Amino acid sequence: MNALSITNLQKTYASGFQALKGVDLEVPKGDFFGLLGPNGAGKTTTIGIITSLVTKSDGKVEIFGVDIDQDFPRAKKLIGVVPQEYNFSIFEKVQDIVTQQAGYYGIPRDAALANSERYLRQLGLWQKRDSPARELSGGMKRRLMIARGLIHEPELLILDEPTAGVDVELRRGMWDFLLDLNSKGKTIILTTHYLEEAEQLCNTIAIISEGGIIENTDKKTLLRKLDHETFVFEVSPLAGREIPLLAGTNFTPVDETTLEVTKTKEQSMNAIFDHLSSCSIVVESMRNKSNRLEELFMELVNK
């Protein structure tokens, strides 16, 4: 069964702007799914429609087989959402925010308090439970929204840019938390601008651009589509050496000890190393110039 099934989803705003031009998307149950796209591509509109904050112009959305046009309240119970921007009252206490949300889902107060303690502890917010939300740091506010999104134990968790503005350590902690949730069977849909994040976390990736899905496949298949890859080599001093041409490879000296190497998918790294060795150039270290998914993403959205 699919956790989410979207057919021909369209949205035209009152201004006449067509944000979605017939999106089709399927997210299998238990998947960790990444929805990527440049700003204004339609990611947040899509999530808004799934969560009822935006009214669709046309199309069909099903959550675990429940059509939102037929029984939206039942579909909503299956979804937890962590929005991009803070949307809680900053004057309310942390635990109140979470338990109120449980109440909105019809969860009795005793169970809401128990659930809130569990998630606030897991997300490192228990000590702050009686603090007004305005006193939380940016990272804590993000975690509060995750706790709130999980409080009613949804089958599908949708996160819209959950780690935006979060420091590296905290981001890694949130990744571990989300991977753990996914390993326990929760379906997760993630939108992010950090393509490294999508590459690390997601099993399936869809790319949306100008209101339409332009790619939707599993991560490995997607990365195999990358035609070119660019590496940065730290090398022994070039000392004015000319590097002879090598098929499927382009060498661009950046400075005396840095070389940018762009290779086609067919060219092997061994051949490149051999070629540089023959020129008496020693490769001391290497790294990808940018994230592989990022390269592919740029290639696809700029087509």
Next chain:
Amino acid sequence: MKENLISLGAIARKEIIRIFRIWIQTLVPPVITLSLYFIIFGSFIGSQLREIEGYSYMAFIAPGLIMMSIITNSYTNTVSSFFSAKFQRNIEELLVSPTPNWVIILGYASGGMVRGLSVGFLVSLVSLLFVRLPIHSLFYTVLFALLTSFVFSLAGIINGVFARKFDDVSIIPTFVITPLTYLGGVFYSLSLLPGFWQGVSKANPIVYMINGFRYGFLGISDISIFIGLSMLVFFSVALFSANIYFLKKGVGIRT
């Protein structure tokens, strides 16, 4: 149904916590303002005026002043709370949940009623410092207070739905509700007005609320209390239905 009641309780709890968290803004100012009305109009000026229908001027205006505080605070609470929820976007917490629209409306209205009736109760206590108020009919007193508070709480939600900026929150209370309340017979009996203005006054719905409430205390009224009750029931149904319609259409809250 049980889940809806839990949801209603959660919204009401949140609203009540808000009212008492900022009690210096929500409860104290109206009590101070109304105390000044009692001192100036009731005590200083009222002592120089003759009785109205067998009651001192202070006793005559006290029910109207209590009702004025109920009306203003019920309305102000829901409009500010709903607009604030839109402004901070925490209204989305409710919109993404399965909470039905009627529960959202009743939840916010309950907050308005708690504030309106709390202030009304406090103002009633203050009035006892100045005048000994009889209670002719506790049933009508409570019924008019509850229904009026409900009606203005619902009206406040509609204002909150349409408000786009903070100025929009205070326009209706300042330019509509306050004048209609002052002209609604708080300070005078309609029988003191010339015939034409009596007729005009009867087009003011607040006249019926104040007179019905005054009837509960003093047993006197310029209008039929049954017409007053009918109007309150009509406005309750009409405003509740309007709220349902606006929330269903997503006016001001969904794109």
